[in-house]
Amino acid sequence: MTDASQDETFALLARLFGAEGHLWSIGTLAGFMGFDLTGIPQNIGGALVLEGETGRARLTPGGKLLAFETLSSEPKGWNHGIALCQAGGLPPRPRDRHLSVVADDAALVAADQSAPALDLGLGHAGLRCLFRPAATARAQALLLAGQHWNDCREALAALPGAWIAETPFLRAERVADGTCPIHAIPSAGIRGLTHAATTPVPEGWLPFAHIFPPHPARVRPGLRRPFDPDIHTVFQSILARHGRPDLTALKAATRARLQSSLPPEVADAPGQRPDRHAQAVIRVTLRQWLAETGLAPPGAWLSRYDRPLLAAVRNQT
Structure with missing residues (x-):
């Protein structure tokens, strides 16, 4: 830690x-x-x-x-x-x-x-x-x-x-x-x-x-609100300092690959899929990418890691 x-x-x-x-x-x-x-x-x-x-x-x-x-x-959501x-x-x-x-x-x-x-x-x-x-x-x-x-x-x-x-x-x-x-x-x-x-x-x-703490995309479970970047930034600073280092590093790497339009395959450890916590971090990062930018993550990421988000994005368009 x-x-x-x-x-x-x-x-x-x-x-x-x-x-x-x-x-x-x-x-x-x-x-x-x-x-x-x-x-x-x-x-x-x-x-x-x-x-x-x-x-x-x-x-x-x-x-x-x-x-x-x-x-x-x-x-x-997340x-x-x-x-x-x-x-x-x-x-x-x-x-x-x-x-x-x-x-x-x-x-x-x-x-x-x-x-x-x-x-x-x-x-x-x-x-x-x-x-x-x-x-x-x-x-x-x-x-x-x-x-x-x-x-x-x-x-x-x-x-x-x-x-x-x-x-x-x-x-x-x-x-x-x-x-x-x-x-x-x-x-x-x-x-x-x-x-x-x-x-x-x-x-x-x-x-x-x-x-x-307050959530940037909802008032409470079941009641959404417009994404608040300031609330999001506050928690991300806490996460960066007090999160599990391996998971925060994975999140940073996933964001970097999204920003560089790189494919998802190399985000996996060689020869294996991420464990449940690592997969959750990747999926949360994809959902936050959509909330922050208004842009859907590339389909290759969604089809590999987050089919519920993929279906939601398709139904939205």
Whole structure:
């Protein structure tokens, strides 16, 4: 990966933490929670603390960044994001998904320190999902200890309190609003999967959170907007510094060949096709070429790498 220092990494996170239009997902497929607070974080003891009407969060140094681009199901589209990862450690093992009573000793407000909370039994080493009931609902909530998460999710959602996702370097607390913001994919947890297979996470890295900055071609999934080159440039600079070096080099080489009207064959490694992540990078580059220039990539590239884009371009003409 890149040689970005912890200071450089944390400086970037400080700009993104609380920035408008940046969505966060905290956790892994075994347990995660969305977080979209906006505001200016405070630096308290070297940690960034963000507070809002719907919750609060604390970000500490230590995470490694992986910027990435993946394919969208929309034939002209793509996705992008930044994973906050931890390097090293044992492969994650799923927890039993049964609730247990714990003391919330990492609460972000002093008055909540050591208050009883329910560990939801989701996640794995380094990741906890909690529900800290309000004092008025504490007795009712703690009666659910020992039950399976699937059997008491709705009962917990009806109670006042705070939903919590806690990782080695990021903790978020969301005020309960009658819905449950904690999600989990049981099959992924059982298999020890932590992230989508399409995300090019380096071997030995474990993503504990994801940031999704504004996208240059859509407001949100399903709602497109005219391509915004400034938004695109911002993320490309992050990708160049914090993406996987082999994939960013492949993207640069693909763009150079497109600009020089060279054929695609030599973009492949000798004697083999690119792996799934490399193919995705080439296809994303082709889609961005169309978005940036308004010109369809040469047919030889599309027929070799991106038939959905080829069909979309043909239907457009």
